Amino acid sequence: MKRIAVFAFYGVGVLAIACMFSTPVVRAQGDDAAKAKAEKKAKRDAENLKKYDKNGNGKLDPDEEAAMKADQEKAKAEKKEKKEEKKEEKKEKKGE
Secondary structure (H helix, E strand, C coil): CHHHHHHHHHHHHHHHHHHHHHHHHHHHHHHHHHHHHHHHHHHHHHHHHHHHCCCCCCCCCHHHHHHHHHHHHHHHHHHHHHHHHHHHHHHHHHHC
C-alpha cells in the first residue's frame, strides 16, 4: 500500500512539472495569434486611411470618417441581404 502511495506522489509531481513546462508554450502561441491579429488590424487601418483620406493629412477628418462608416454600413447591409437570399434558396430547395 505504501508503495502505491509513493508512485502516486511521484506521478503527481511529474504531471505538475510537465504542466509547468507546457504553460509557456501555450502562452507563446496565444501571443503569436494576438500579434497576427494586431498586424491584420494595422494593415486594414492603413488601407482605410489610404482609401478615405482625401486631403492627405494622415488622419481621417469627420467627413472622411462618415464616408468610411457609410461604406461599411452599405457593405454590411449587402452581406446581410446576400445571406438572406441564400436562406430563401435553401428553403425553396427543401420545399421542392
